[in-house]
Amino acid sequence: MSSAVLRRLTDSSSLSVGVLGVGNIGMVHLKSASAMADVDVVAAADAVPENRERAERAGADRTYDDYAALLEAEDLDAAVVALPPFLHADAVERAAEAGVDVFVEKPFARSTAEADRMLEAAEEGDIAVGVDHTLRYQPDIVGVKEAYEDGSVGHVPYASMTRLNDGPLGRPPVRDPPASWPLDPDAAGGGSLLELGIHCFDVLEWLFGDLEIESAATGETLDVPVEDAATVMMRAPETETTITLHCGSYQWEQLPEVNTRLRLEGITGTISNRDHLPNNFYADAAKSALSNVASRVTDLDRDVFGPTFYLQAHYRALDDFLEAIREGEAPPVDGEVGRRTLELAETAYELADRTDREELAPEVMT
Known part of the structure; x- marks a missing residue:
C-alpha cells in the first residue's frame, strides 16, 4: 500500500495535490485546488520557466521542470494531469x-487503444482516474439537464449542440506564436472533434444515454493540418432522440458571448442553455475580459478564474473528484467515461473518412 493511501487512511482529511502542467488550464486547476479546504497544492511541474514562476506566485510550494521528477520526489494523494494529450x-x-x-484533462487520451493502456496501468497501480469533462458542470448545462428531467417539455425528438472557439491560433493581435502540439495530429490526436466534440459527446450521453453515430463530416475551414470543423449526426435509442452536433475552432471567441449552444426541442416546448445562464454572467465576463486585455499591456497574470461562470465548472469538477477519492469512492466522471467519448470520436472520424472516400470514388473512376 502506497504512503499516500496510508496517510489518507490514518491522517486528517487534507489531500496533498500536485499539478502536472501549469499552462492556462493547469493554472485554473492549481488555483481551484488552492482555494479548496483541506487541499494542499504541494508542487507543480512545467517545462516552461515562466509557467513555473506563475505557479509559485499562485501558491505551489515547489516547482519542477519535469513531471516525472515531481512524481518521484513528492508524496502525493492526487495529481492533476494538465499536460498536452501526447503526454497523458x-x-x-x-x-x-x-x-x-489522477485527474486528467480531456481528451483523456489520443485514442481508445491509448486509453486502454492507461486504464490497465491504473488498475494495476490501484489508483482512481477522473477526467475533466467540465461542460457537465457549467450552470447553464446543469440547468438544461434539470429542466429536461422534470419532464416539462415532454418527449424530445430532436436536440442540437454547437461548440465553437478560436482554437490554438487565438484572436489577433497575438503576442506569442501558438503552441505547436494542438496543430500536430500525432501530438493532439485530432482537431476540433477531439478538442471540442469530446466535451459534447460527454454531455449528450449524460442527457440521453448511449449514442449511436449515424454520419459525420470533417473539414479544414482554415489552412491548418487538423480538422477545424466537424458535424456529427447521432441517435439516442433510449430516448428516441435525433441529435446534431457541430464543433469548430474557426471562430474567434467574443466575450462575453457564450460559445456553446444546446437546444432540446420537446413536444411541449424548447429548453436552451441560454435560458439558464446566471444573471450576472455577462457583467462578470465583460469585467474579466477587460481585466485580461489590460494584463496583456502590463504583463500581469491573466485572470484565469474569470468569468466566475467557468471557474465554477472547473472548480466543481476537480472538487467532485477530490471528494470521491477522499471518501474512497469511484470518481463521478471516471476513465471509462473518458474512454467512451474517445470511442464516439473515433467512430465519427471513421464515418467521415468513409464519406470522403465514397465522394472521391466517382472522380477516380472518371
Missing part, C-alpha cells in the same frame, strides 16, 4: 507506479 499516457502510468490518483 506516460503521466498516468508514472502516477500509477507511484500509487497516486
